[in-house]
Amino acid sequence: MHKEGKVVPLAAATDRGARTPLPCLPVLLLQVRDKAALQLRQGLQALFDNADDTLFEMADKAADRFDQHLYFEAMRDLRLKRKSIERGFLDIFYDTFARIGQVDPLGFMAANEPSRNKAQMERAASVEGMVARVLSRDGLALDQLSLRLQTLLECTLAPQHNPLGPAALSGYFLQAGRNLGVGLRVKLILLKLFERYVLRDIDVLYGEANQLLAAAGVLAELPPAPRRRAEDRRNDSRRISATLEPDDIGADSVGQAFFASIQGLLAPARGRIAPRLHAVATAQPIGTADLLRLLSHLQHYVPAAQEEDDFDLGQQLEQLLLRVSVRSGTRRRIATADEDMINLVGLLFDHIHADDNLPHSLRTLIVRLHIPLLKVALLDKGLFSRASHPARRLLNEIGAAAIGWETGSEGLRDSLHLRVERIIQRLLNDFTEDASLFAELLEDFLAFSQDERRRNELLEQRTRDAEEGRVRALQARQQVQQALNQRLRGRVLPQVVVQMLVQSWSQVLLLAWLKQGEGSPAWRNALATMDTLLASILPQRDPQALLQHVPGLLKALREGLASVALDSTATRDFFQQLELLHLRACAGAEGPAEVAEVLVAEDIVLAIAEESACAPLRQPDEHAAQLRAVQRLRIGAWVEVLDDDEPLRCKLVARVDSSDRLVFANRTGLKVREWTAQGLAQALRLGEVRLLDDGLLFERALESVLDGLRQQQVH
Template structure:
């Protein structure tokens, strides 16, 4: 049966042939395009997943709740596990789409099914959001690279049997998006995470689509496929992964995915220029230009700014005036050239805008004064970025803007210190500034690098502080629960004992020992639990058992109760880990009390044998003593039971000792509920930063870490997560009322500065 191996099932052979033969029939030119495109897609997908981890980690770091943070962490884990499968699935789908171009469709008549209203369903919200995101991505690519894609589709139509249109082109954005979404079907992530991943796909895969189409067209032209098509884009030099490394000035304007370009960015700068033009000579300074003045180029301006940057004073911000320093340099240049040189109008507007932005930043009260000098050193580097790239004013995600915002956000909780050089945050910000001043010439990629490094630094600090904050919140909430439980135990003890005269041993047992059992049950089970009610019942029975009773039936009730009572007392004290030696002392004295009670009953009536013959099983030693009562009780003077016979009147409220340190008493002033200061306190949210003047000459910056609702206490921590302050709601309102508290604005610094500048320009326009 040597030939058995040559027998192949027809269905298997057909399947293999349908898959492989079609690939074999692809033209050589198309195979070359497929292989080149697939290789570049593979690198782009690797860049996507390499950056997805950092992006999701950053989103988790910025989350406002534990649930949201866990969502991003779970997504990171899921993406890591399924990364290889998604990459393989995407590339396989791409290859299958290419292979299908040379396959005939078996014609089938369209089957029209009856439509009823019952079969119509609404598109799921998640699917709708995916669809909208995909349409947006496709529209961006088509608006940017429509010509190159149209030429590619035209050339493919000369090579394959199927009709290729832009929307059915396997290399087109729609087919690529659909292939990626199909590969991601197994991801168990929420829609907001999937939209982030789609955004990364747009950035790292579709961002270079125009370059890929240009190269694919060049491959086909090299194989003689419609070389006469005019207007075929010439591929630009390779800049793969530029989103992480940065690009040159020209490419920033031309390639949105690789730089900082954004739709409508130039229009935004034009609006700012219009505002400046209408207020020149009033709010915005204007350089006087001689009639024969020759504007310098932006490149010359960059060189002058680099000179100022390298010679920036380090002592004080007052020594830095960019406008004045530029005028001095231009005067030197004019003297040497013999012709007046000035800054061009566009660059002049940029200088004025950046100058106004930093005037706001350096006057901002939310920034600590000692860090303003460091942040002020960013003025020239930021000015150079704005000269290079006008989208700086409109693109919120610009790395230079994000770096400034991140530094300002981290500095929000920085307090004034005597030895700033030992503070890690101060050193890190200083390090960032020195890198900018020493290394930044004309490549904005350094901002992305410094931003990533600074986010890693602040992320590590934030995680440490959040861990401490959570511990403080847990401790404060636990302390409050213990305080409320202690107050409840005090209440039930005073309710049952205050005003009564009881044996001293019972008072001590309840106050020193049984209170711990009550406290434990209250904390573990609550006051509505069976355990709490059982502990109260035991306490009530103990008090009843040592009180005088004259009724004949009380003797039998006591005889039945005592063994069960002693058992409950032992079990309760044992569960609360009460000192066993003190437990033994208490029980020895209780024995004397109960024997004394039965002695008193014996003096009233004779004990009938049938009444004492059936006690409930319990503490047998006490029962035996009770049954042998034929003579008056005689207690030796040195016996511990002798002290137990003493009675004490409970005339003062019982106050249980607290293991916590006593809280400092705050002078309480009562304000009406509609008082503005109280409304300010009620508007505070956990995470708000405040500056509080705790002494006439000292201020502390702190964050609201927790609001303990039952007690109305506000817990504040510093930047490192350590507790620094605790205030009641009313005391904090009093501080607001006397202007000792100032709420710090934690909104993005650059955005606030830009809004302020635009508002000022509009006001000047109407004056």
């Protein structure tokens, strides 16, 4: 059986979860940990993304103002502490993993067992129920994982000490959220959300961990645990949803109230769809079900994105209604509420079509969803009140993925472009009135975008690491230059010594500063060796003292030059020349004089292996508004560079404060631009760069439409 050596890679030592010296773990175990951490982080993000909607709906349905206030306060507290809970969860996870087999993650719940109050007992019961459900469903896969971990670690691992067990994961979540100022009711809701978004897919985590260990030869003979079907997964999700709120699914009372509140704003636009039919006083409104059938007919004739076809939904509906009127012998029109919805969704897609935060090619694709989204809005007005609505989320996810898209060498055959095109075509072909198709396509797109995001995040992290390394190298170079200039500038010295110090010993100094820092013994010893060398080539009043120091000096020089792999021939030549210099120093004026000397008249500037080939670091600029905008930029914010033939979209991946550098990467995580804060502010003022709004597409469009309607009403 293959066993990994118990060595921790350098990268793991700097992991943000490993803040204190911890026991060494097998590399294979670190791989299991990192893959698990990635899935857990994504599950937590989904939890918090949906917690707001859940608490809002509960506040809306609350029986009294006290309960309503309770849920609203919980929403606010959760928003403020979301990041700290996510970070705390992962820190506890990393720490427990480092002490695998030694820590009981739920030990804090067992403390003071006899004195536990009713709230603690309810919380413990909720956790026990969650754990029992996971074990009944995925217990075999977890048992296999525990056996493999025991074999790898060569020790006994009790079930409650497995850092990937459901009890452990629940414990991390409870500990991370201990400072959350919410009551028991809200904590139980969060636990149910934890079960829905983190524990529901835990079988995937166990399956990948088992597969990784088995592939490395750890109990490879164990038969693989059966995988859950997608249908079972959906049923689990529905069951958890039902325990959270009985009428949560399909409830759109908040959406109904929202739509009713804005119908007054939409009134001025009434009569523009099928105006000839509205002009007839006796025209009878068609039902929503009939309107949906007409829209289902029309969605098959939506032109392709690249076709220049003026497809006007109002005109198309008018023609169909005229046919219906002729066939039935009665003038038919669209009901007022349905017309208001058509106008509202039409305004949303007008905004999306004009939204230059999205690339033009993907904009023209997204607006083809006009009819399917209109049908969803007619069927379920919860589209406007629930951020977790599948159709709304699908639009938002596509918009988020599209913001960084640019036409590359593959053009429109880019994987994202093709995936969005397939999704939209599937909806146009297959969507009638069953909104579950949106949920299915959302799940598919999330899997695609998460895989892509995972790859891109790895590249972005490498870019950040490279930038931090480059900044450290620059700082080290400046320190070494300063040390050399303090000792050499303005002096007449043997050329061979100056060349060795500038070309070779500078590398010894750089290595010592980078590896161990400015205050380290290695750095101080390298400086002391340089000082001793310079003193040893001066005329000596006491040659005997020089002879005592020379052996130690030569040893330190040889070890230092060997550490930077100086060519052996060059090393031999230098020491031969140094011997002559020492003889001259001992002999004074009577020594050999044939030694070339140079005046170090200017500052020494060391060459660096690689300078940035990106945008130049611009001179300071005093435009405060743009500078404030730059200072507010968060990591992940997108900009568009307009000074090239083709606009370039890139996002902020690193802010290096020590050297005032803002580093930007493209959608795939590769570095493409770099500015100082002042330089980027100047580029913004000159119109060479513009900031992109990467907020949620649906919310952005809806807010803009409502603002426009309110302004029209005022005027």
